[in-house]
Amino acid sequence: MRFHQGTHIFTRRHMSGLSLMELMVAILLGSLLVAGAVKIFTSNTQAFRLQQVVSSAQEGGRLVMEMIQADIRRVGVGSPRNAVGDLIATLRGNNASTAAGVGGLLTASDRLILEYIAPVDMTDCEGNAAPAGSRIVNTYSIANDVAPAIAALFCDGSVNGAVGAAAAPGVALLRGVESFQVNIGVSGDAPVGTALAAGNGYSSALRYVRFGQLGGNRLVSSVRIGLLVRSEQGIVGLPAPANDIRILDTTATAAQLGAVLVDGNRPVHRAFVGTVALRNAVVGAL
Numbered sequence: 001m002r003f004h005q006g007t008h009i010f011t012r013r014h015m016s017g018l019s020l021m022e023l024m025v026a027i028l029l030g031s032l033l034v035a036g037a038v039k040i041f042t043s044n045t046q047a048f049r050l051q052q053v054v055s056s057a058q059e060g061g062r063l064v065m066e067m068i069q070a071d072i073r074r075v076g077v078g079s080p081r082n083a084v085g086d087l088i089a090t091l092r093g094n095n096a097s098t099a100a101g102v103g104g105l106l107t108a109s110d111r112l113i114l115e116y117i118a119p120v121d122m123t124d125c126e127g128n129a130a131p132a133g134s135r136i137v138n139t140y141s142i143a144n145d146v147a148p149a150i151a152a153l154f155c156d157g158s159v160n161g162a163v164g165a166a167a168a169p170g171v172a173l174l175r176g177v178e179s180f181q182v183n184i185g186v187s188g189d190a191p192v193g194t195a196l197a198a199g200n201g202y203s204s205a206l207r208y209v210r211f212g213q214l215g216g217n218r219l220v221s222s223v224r225i226g227l228l229v230r231s232e233q234g235i236v237g238l239p240a241p242a243n244d245i246r247i248l249d250t251t252a253t254a255a256q257l258g259a260v261l262v263d264g265n266r267p268v269h270r271a272f273v274g275t276v277a278l279r280n281a282v283v284g285a286l
Helices: 020-072 084-090 254-259
Strands: 002-005 008-011 091-098 109-117 135-145 150-159 171-175 177-189 207-209 218-230 245-247 250-252 269-277
Touching: 020 109, 020 171, 020 218, 020 269, 084 109, 135 171, 135 177, 150 177, 177 250, 218 245, 245 269
Parallel strands: 109 177
Antiparallel strands: 002 008, 091 109, 109 135, 135 150, 150 171, 177 207, 177 218, 218 269, 245 250
């Protein structure tokens, strides 16, 4: 059958559309293309989200480590540097000051107390003004932060005040810190008050011990600190950790890490370790 319209002739073949089979194939191919695009978009979004979370945890941990290390380098400033007893008096702490399980804490943490004389006009770790010559005492410890509840590293600052006078943990430096570990580098045995004479060979740490193992007759040359930090957000689909994470002489097991959930998803964990040589050690022998 033919239809005439002007000079054009339309046959039934020209007027026929897609068959049902062709239409189904077209819909299927279109659906596959859309599904592939959605999957790629979702994967890219997930990867970007993971990168953001990891970068945030990395940056926060790095900045706090730099802050504490700078504070440790001031230990002994303003006191007789050749007296071992003076160093031990200005570098104090205790182990397992915070029980595991508080605010998602994985392992018991240490408390570090640093004391020094302000060399210039500055502030303590809480931002309180400390004119040159002031005695600064900064206490670092882990406690539970709020809104929402999460373990955090706090610092309680004091200027010309009694050591440990403040009952509050101070200001939260970094949320998501699940372990704070401190080891002391000892260079040998010597009576408290023994002078550090140049070239005595005591400047390099022979071993690292905990505060409870320090005693009163150790020559202290360095401090090693470790942080285990987790992200405040969980990542959808993040697999359970396969390996333990060691922070100095303390280990967070894969089972402990995998048990930490944020809104049903696993967070990212990052470990940071740093060592600082103390200024009262023999310069040139470090």
